Amino acid sequence: MAEHAYQFECLKVSISAEGVAHVEINRPKALNAFSTQTWTEIGQCFTQFKSDGNVRCAVLSASGRMFTAGLDLKEAATGPLATTSSSDDVSDRARRGYYHRLFILKFQDAISAIETCDKPVIAVVHGGCLGIGIDVISACDMRVASQDAYFIVKEVDIGMAADIGTLQRLPKIVGNDSWVREVCYTARKVSAQEAHVVGLVGSVHATRDEALEAAMGTAKLIASKSPVAVVSTKHLLNYSRDHTVQEGLEYTAIWNALAHNSKDMPTAIMASLRKQKAQFPKL
Structure with a gap:
């Protein structure tokens, strides 16, 4: 936009x-x-x-x-x-x-x-x-x-x-x-x-x-961080604040079942291993 x-x-x-x-x-x-x-x-x-x-x-x-x-x-x-x-x-x-x-x-x-x-x-x-x-x-x-x-x-x-x-x-x-x-x-x-x-x-x-x-x-x-990781973190923090710990854990499992499919994870891991700064595409 x-x-x-x-x-x-x-x-x-x-x-x-x-x-x-x-x-x-x-x-x-x-x-x-x-x-x-x-x-x-x-x-x-x-x-x-x-x-x-x-x-x-x-x-x-x-x-x-x-x-x-x-x-x-x-x-x-x-x-x-x-x-x-x-x-x-x-x-x-x-x-x-x-x-x-x-x-x-x-x-x-x-x-x-x-x-x-x-x-x-x-x-x-x-x-x-x-x-x-x-x-x-x-x-x-x-x-x-x-x-x-x-x-x-x-x-x-x-x-x-x-x-x-x-x-x-x-x-x-x-x-x-x-x-x-x-x-x-x-x-x-x-x-x-x-x-x-x-x-x-x-x-x-x-x-x-x-x-x-x-x-x-x-x-x-x-x-500079993975946009998938950042928006997921904010969303899960807000959800968990207003629910029990167990509800937050169960919801996080569902959320990350999708979010873990992001290419940002292997990009971040490889950059860390190579001691390089990772570059992530737009959300």
């Missing part, structure tokens, strides 16, 4: 020769607040990556002063969040609720596209990462941050519970239920250093550029 297929209004997308896609949230004047257009494009972009053999790994960052200020509240007051019913009788709570639920599910699916994209995704966070920003980075495989990064599960401050993935994914990422509940109930500010201690981010770097450079280096290394 050519790069020109990734022309978006709220995102900048580039794909390197090594197969690393760089997705940059690009609404700096709005502090990268998520409009409907933004999250819709996130879903479209990562859904396309899933079937694009030119993409082997992705890095998700943001332009401007911060990663994201969260939901675009100006749009939320008058846009689809406020008018989700297609019924003529907007006073009927059941009908409004029915369509509002569908809207939330559509929103969830767009952000979940990051997780269901079989290509690994590394989030690079600088400045503030508020509200939906936590939903987004929680759906990524890895997270790195700059020293000025901070994180806020902001939803309680606007009178709602987070509903796009934070409450489902964050507890599985950090493994500290008490800490997760505290930050979700209080909407307090979490520094990059604290996020690193609890395991929300894997590393902290002096600046945004250094964090981005580190993420790109990791992405290039991942992109």
Whole structure:
């Protein structure tokens, strides 16, 4: 799939020769607040990556002063969040609720596209990462941050519970239920250093550029591996996270019964024996 297929209004997308896609949230004047257009494009972009053999790994960052200020509240007051019913009788709570639920599910699916994209995704966070920003980075495989990064599960401050993935994914990422509940109930500010201690981010770097450079280096290394092996590993990690050990083992046996037929395995083994760098074709 050519790069020109990734022309978006709220995102900048580039794909390197090594197969690393760089997705940059690009609404700096709005502090990268998520409009409907933004999250819709996130879903479209990562859904396309899933079937694009030119993409082997992705890095998700943001332009401007911060990663994201969260939901675009100006749009939320008058846009689809406020008018989700297609019924003529907007006073009927059941009908409004029915369509509002569908809207939330559509929103969830767009952000979940990051997780269901079989290509690994590394989030690079600088400045503030508020509200939906936590939903987004929680759906990524890895997270790195700059020293000025901070994180806020902001939803309680606007009178709602987070509903796009934070409450489902964050507890599985950090493994500290008490800490997760505290930050979700209080909407307090979490520094990059604290996020690193609890395991929300894997590393902290002096600046945004250094964090981005580190993420790109990791992405290039991942992109150099067998694409069959990498997508299989992500898929099986996600499956096993949500199932018992035995279910994960049985599913892996079925998956690898197919994946082991790849020519990448003998290529990798021979390259290792010859102490050479293996070259793998696109997925």
